[in-house]
Amino acid sequence: MKKIALLTGITGQDGAYLTELLLSKGYEVHGIKRRSSLFNTDRIDHLYQDPHDENKNLILHYGDLSDSTNLIRIIQQVQPDEIYNLGAMSHVKVSFDTPEYTANADGIGTLRILEAVRLLGLAKKTKIYQASTSELYGLVQAVPQSETTPFYPRSPYAVAKLYAYWITVNYREAYGIYACNGILFNHESPLRGETFVTRKITRATAKIAMNLQEKLYLGNLDAQRDWGHAKDYVEAMYLILQQEVAEDYVIATGVTTRVREFVRLAFAELGIEVGFKGEGINEKGYVVSCSNPDFQVEIGKEVVAVDEKYFRPTEVELLIGDPTKSKTKLGWEPKYDLQGLVKEMVAADVDLFRREKLLKDSGYAIKNQFE
Numbered sequence: 001m002k003k004i005a006l007l008t009g010i011t012g013q014d015g016a017y018l019t020e021l022l023l024s025k026g027y028e029v030h031g032i033k034r035r036s037s038l039f040n041t042d043r044i045d046h047l048y049q050d051p052h053d054e055n056k057n058l059i060l061h062y063g064d065l066s067d068s069t070n071l072i073r074i075i076q077q078v079q080p081d082e083i084y085n086l087g088a089m090s091h092v093k094v095s096f097d098t099p100e101y102t103a104n105a106d107g108i109g110t111l112r113i114l115e116a117v118r119l120l121g122l123a124k125k126t127k128i129y130q131a132s133t134s135e136l137y138g139l140v141q142a143v144p145q146s147e148t149t150p151f152y153p154r155s156p157y158a159v160a161k162l163y164a165y166w167i168t169v170n171y172r173e174a175y176g177i178y179a180c181n182g183i184l185f186n187h188e189s190p191l192r193g194e195t196f197v198t199r200k201i202t203r204a205t206a207k208i209a210m211n212l213q214e215k216l217y218l219g220n221l222d223a224q225r226d227w228g229h230a231k232d233y234v235e236a237m238y239l240i241l242q243q244e245v246a247e248d249y250v251i252a253t254g255v256t257t258r259v260r261e262f263v264r265l266a267f268a269e270l271g272i273e274v275g276f277k278g279e280g281i282n283e284k285g286y287v288v289s290c291s292n293p294d295f296q297v298e299i300g301k302e303v304v305a306v307d308e309k310y311f312r313p314t315e316v317e318l319l320i321g322d323p324t325k326s327k328t329k330l331g332w333e334p335k336y337d338l339q340g341l342v343k344e345m346v347a348a349d350v351d352l353f354r355r356e357k358l359l360k361d362s363g364y365a366i367k368n369q370f371e
C-alpha cells in the first residue's frame with residue numbers, strides 16, 4: 001500500500017522540494033493550494049500529472065489555513081498517513097504589516113490541522129510535521145541554538161510560530177498524536193521567494209552583472225544567519241516523521257554568515273569582487289575588480305546601498321544552530337555547504353536573466369520589479 005501525504009504550502013519553496021522527494025519514494029501526494037487570480041503553481045508545474053489519469057500520484061485541493069471546514073473536509077477525504085504543515089505567511093518583515101493575518105494562518109492554522117485530525121478520529125493514524133523555525137530563538141539567549149535553548153520571538157511571525165510550536169507539543173502530550181516540530185534554520189535555493197535576502201541578492205548579482213539593474217538596496221548587512229539548502233532540509237522533514245517516537249529537532253548547518261558576506265560570495269561567483277566602505281545606513285558596496293570578460297561592470301561602481309525601509313522594528317541579529325540531535329538520532333547530514341548553495345542560486349539567476357535580457361533587447365519589458 002502506498003503511503004499518503006498531505007502538504008499545506010505545496011506551492012512554496014519547501015513544498016516543491018518535499019513533493020519531489022515524496023513522489024520519488026512512491027507516496028501519493030495531496031497538496032492544498034490557495035485560489036489566486038493568476039497561476040501560482042510555477043514551482044511544481046514540472047511535477048504536473050493529468051487529474052484524469054487514474055494512476056496519478058499528485059493531487060491538488062483548493063483550501064486555506066484560515067478555513068477549518070475546508071481543512072476538515074480535505075483531511076477526511078484524503079485520510080493522510082502524514083501531514084506536512086508548511087503553509088504560512090512566511091515573511092518576517094511583512095508580518096509586522098499583517099500581524100493579525102499572520103497569527104491566524106501561522107498560529108491558529110496549525111491548531112486547525114491538529115484539531116481536524118483529532119475530531120476525525122485520526123489521532124492514531126496521521127503523523128504531523130509542523131514547520132517550526134529558528135525565528136523562535138529571536139533575541140539571543142545562548143549560542144549555538146539547540147532544542148533546549150529558550151525562545152524569545154521578535155516578530156508577529158515568530159510569535160505566531162511560537163503558538164504553533166507549543167500547540168503541536170500539547171496535542172502530542174494530550175492526545176498521543178505523532179506530531180513533531182522541525183525547528184529549521186534558514187534554508188534557501190533557486191526556488192526561494194524573491195524577497196528573502198539570499199534570493200534578492202543572487203537576483204541582483206545576476207542583473208547588475210548584465211546591466212539590467214543599477215544597485216541593490218538592502219537593510220541590516222550585519223545580520224548573521226545559518227543558511228542551508230532547502231533540498232537537504234526537506235529530507236530532514238521526512239526523517240522526522242519516520243521515527244519510533246515523536247520528537248522535536250533542530251535542523252541547521254552549524255555555520256553562520258553575515259548578509260554582507262553573502263553579497264561578497266554571490267558577486268565573487270561571477271568573478272566580481274565587491275568591497276564595502278562606510279558605516280550604518282551610509283555603508284556602500286562597490287566593485288573592486290572584475291575578472292570575468294562576460295560581464296562589463298565598471299570598477300568603482302556603487303552596487304550596494306542600505307535603505308532603512310528594509311530594517312525591522314525588532315531584529316534577530318544572530319542565528320547559529322546546533323544540529324547534533326538530528327545528526328545522531330535521524331542520521332541527517334546536509335549535502336550542500338554555503339559555497340555550493342550560492343553557486344547554484346547565482347547560476348540559476350544568471351540563466352533566468354539571460355532569458356529576460358533577450359526579451360529586453362527585443363523591446364519587451366522586464367517583469368517583477370516590485371518587492
Ligand code: NDP
Pocket residue numbers: 008009010011012013014015032033034036040063064065066085086087088089090091105131132133134183184185186187188193
Ligand atoms: P514559502 O513562503 O515559500 O511558502 C509558503 C507556502 O504557504 C506557499 O505555498 C503559500 O501559498 C502557502 N500559504 C500562505 N498562506 C497560506 C494560507 N493562509 N493558507 C494556506 N497556505 C498558505 O515558505 P517556505 O517554503 O520557505 O517555508 C515553508 C514553511 O517553513 C513555512 O511555514 C515557513 O514559515 C517555515 N520555515 C521556513 C524556513 C526557510 O528558511 N525557508 C525556515 C523555518 C521555517 P502561495 O504560494 O499561494 O503564497
Ligand code: GDR
Pocket residue numbers: 090091092093132133134135184185186187195196197198200217218219220221223224225259310311312315316
Ligand atoms: P528571515 O529571512 O527573516 O531570517 O526569515 P530574510 O531572508 O527575510 O532575512 C534574513 C536577514 O537578512 C536581513 N536583511 C534583509 N532581509 C530581507 N528580506 N530583505 C532585505 O533587503 C534585507 N537586508 C538585510 C534581515 O533583516 C534578516 O536579518 C526566513 C523566513 O524563511 C522565515 O519564514 C523562516 O522562519 C526564517 O527564515 C528561519
